[in-house]
Amino acid sequence: MTAVTRRNVLRAAFTAAVVTGTGAALAPIVLADSTDGTATDAAGSEHPAGHFDEIYRGRRIQGGPVDGTQHGGAHGAHGAQPAAYRAAAASSAPSAPSGPGIQVSIDGRPLHVMRRADGSYLSLVNHYESFPTPLAVARAAVDTIGTAQLSTASLHHH
Amino acid sequence: MAVRKNQASLTATEKRNFVNAVLELKRTGVYDGFVKTHNEFIMSDSDNGDRVGHRSPSFLPWHRRFLIQFETELQKVDKSVTLPYWDWTVDRTTNSGIWGADFLGGNGRSRDSQVMDGPFAYSTGKWNINVNVDNRPYLQRELGAAGALPTRAQVDAVLAMTTYDMAPWNSGSDGFRNNLEGWRGQGRIHNNVHVWIGGQMATGVSPNDPAFWLHHANIDRLWAEWQKMHPSSGYLPTGGTPNVVDLNDTMRPWNNVTPADMLDHTKFYTYDR
Numbered sequence: 218m219t220a221v222t223r224r225n226v227l228r229a230a231f232t233a234a235v236v237t238g239t240g241a242a243l244a245p246i247v248l249a250d251s252t253d254g255t256a257t258d259a260a261g262s263e264h265p266a267g268h269f270d271e272i273y274r275g276r277r278i279q280g281g282p283v284d285g286t287q288h289g290g291a292h293g294a295h296g297a298q299p300a301a302y303r304a305a306a307a308s309s310a311p312s313a314p315s316g317p318g319i320q321v322s323i324d325g326r327p328l329h330v331m332r333r334a335d336g337s338y339l340s341l342v343n344h345y346e347s348f349p350t351p352l353a354v355a356r357a358a359v360d361t362i363g364t365a366q367l368s369t370a371s372l373h374h375h
Numbered sequence: 376m377a378v379r380k381n382q383a384s385l386t387a388t389e390k391r392n393f394v395n396a397v398l399e400l401k402r403t404g405v406y407d408g409f410v411k412t413h414n415e416f417i418m419s420d421s422d423n424g425d426r427v428g429h430r431s432p433s434f435l436p437w438h439r440r441f442l443i444q445f446e447t448e449l450q451k452v453d454k455s456v457t458l459p460y461w462d463w464t465v466d467r468t469t470n471s472g473i474w475g476a477d478f479l480g481g482n483g484r485s486r487d488s489q490v491m492d493g494p495f496a497y498s499t500g501k502w503n504i505n506v507n508v509d510n511r512p513y514l515q516r517e518l519g520a521a522g523a524l525p526t527r528a529q530v531d532a533v534l535a536m537t538t539y540d541m542a543p544w545n546s547g548s549d550g551f552r553n554n555l556e557g558w559r560g561q562g563r564i565h566n567n568v569h570v571w572i573g574g575q576m577a578t579g580v581s582p583n584d585p586a587f588w589l590h591h592a593n594i595d596r597l598w599a600e601w602q603k604m605h606p607s608s609g610y611l612p613t614g615g616t617p618n619v620v621d622l623n624d625t626m627r628p629w630n631n632v633t634p635a636d637m638l639d640h641t642k643f644y645t646y647d648r
Contacts, residue, residue: 329579333558334422334547341579342508344417345557345569346522361577363487365509 267319269352275364278355280321280330321355326367328358342367377446377644379596382459382473382589383466384647390478393459394494396452397585398501405448410506410582412628413441417579422545425618427627432540432611433620434556435598436637438591440629443643445588457644460592463568464527469518479585481516488515488574495585508578515574516584522563522570529562534601539611544619551601551608555594565594596646602638610634 268281319338321328329341330351337347338354342361348354358367385393400406416428416437428437442458449456461473474481480493490513495502497513504512533554541550546558553559557566568590569576575583582588602608613622620626622635640646 329418331418331421334543334545341414341418343577344579344581345566345577362509362511365511368507368509 267351269355271352273356274359276359277324278321278352278359280319280351280355283318283320319351321351321358323355323359323362323367326369328355328367330354376641377450377457378647379457379592379644380459380647382461382478383471385459385478387477389455389459392453392456393449394478394585396449396456398494399452400448401502407505409441409445410580413582414506414579416627422543422547423618426545427620430546430553430556430558431619432544432552433626433634434552435595436610436634437620437626439595439598439637439640440626440632442588442591442595446644458588458592460596460646461586461589462593463524463571463590464530467524473586473589474518479589480514482518483514483516483574487511487513488517490514490516490574504575504580504583506580506583507575508580514584516576517573519571520573521577522567522573524571525562525564525567530564530597532561533564534597534604537605537608539608541611544612544616555597555601565590595640599640599646610638 268279270277270279272278319330319332321330321340330338331340332338333347335347337349338351339345339347340354340358342358343354348357380389397406413428420426420429420431422430427433428441446456446458449458466473469482473479474493476492478493480490480495483490490496491498495514497503502514504514533551536551536554538550540552541548546553546556549559555564557563569581572584572586572590575581576586576590610622612619615621620634623633625631625633
């Protein structure tokens with residue numbers, strides 16, 4: 218894990234970000250991969266139900282499984298969905314799986330996360346390595362973007 | 376016939392011509408179209424759904440076609456230009472010529488990973504990151520901060536694999552393609568190079584870094600090397616596979632080219648070795 222250590226040195230240079238919008242609605246992004254039904258089991262320490270909501274390096278990271286019925290833009294328990302989510306959900310609908318997916322956000326902005334066939338996860342900002350849980354992929358994304366804000370624009374290009 | 380050369384053997388003029396052609400594609404907006412296309416595929420290719428550009432047998436022919444399209448655009452600017460390749464089993468340090476200020480520029484600074492020298496530094500005003508995963512408009516690299524460049528021994532072990540690809544034809548597969556792509560196996564070949572460079576190269580918008588083309592030209596060259604070593608091993612699968620591009624299926628986004636069309640690179644270019 219020397220890589221983690223070396224990246225941590227860089228991370229230490231990031232100043233704490235201002236935490237914004239604690240009341241912001243969770244902005245989920247539907248997992249593009251389908252799953253084999255073990256999504257919540259893979260969440261490990263994020264139990265119960267695989268959900269997490271924490272401040273990590275000054276950023277609010279939230280996430281957890283999303284019901285398959287949310288594919289196509291149906292609303293779940295998280296209230297109003299941001300436009301970026303609706304666009305992503307609608308555009309991914311043709312190939313959306315019927316099973317449960319995963320949603321992750323950083324300071325309310327959706328992070329595109331995929332689940333691999335082996336049960337691990339990767340995100341758009343760390344797309345060539347994978348992580349054991351949704352929480353791990355969210356933390357890794359914060360490590361990567363530092364104090365930057367996730368872009369929602371790229372989600373519209375499906 | 377265009378010859379793709381090892382970046383380490385390029386002359387100063389060849390480096391300058393390549394850089395200038397890339398900058399011209401950036402200026403006209405053609406370049407960002409390639410970034411966008413790659414990002415679209417990386418977001419939609421999934422292990423248990425449709426998969427074309429990545430984590431699937433067509434990873435290699437898809438990127439071969441993608442690179443040919445990019446090289447063709449470069450040649451519209453300067454017909455002398457071909458894509459160089461970067462053999463990261465040989466040129467493996469942050470001091471290698473590929474990272475020189477006369478070519479791709481060097482590592483990002485520690486504070487924000489921003490590349491500060493070379494033709495693609497933000498300060499030049501010619502290389503704004505427009506298709507991005509976050510709101511940082513500058514090219515970033517963290518050379519060697521994570522991942523590891525594959526060794527020649529690791530590459531040789533993958534080249535020795537006789538079967539092109541195997542069911543379930545995704546990131547869980549055994550066989551040459553997935554071990555070269557790096558979702559499994561010693562060295563995690565292609566994936567680990569992305570991670571080693573860091574910055575945009577570790578993300579879905581990896582073509583924002585011109586190193587993308589030199590990395591993938593090397594992966595493409597290794598595919599050609601594998602074909603030479605295993606002349607009786609063909610592309611798999613050859614038909615009737617759900618969500619997967621079979622040998623004679625057309626590939627998105629072009630819809631007029633198949634893996635079969637891409638098997639012989641000498642129709643389009645050769646490598647210097």
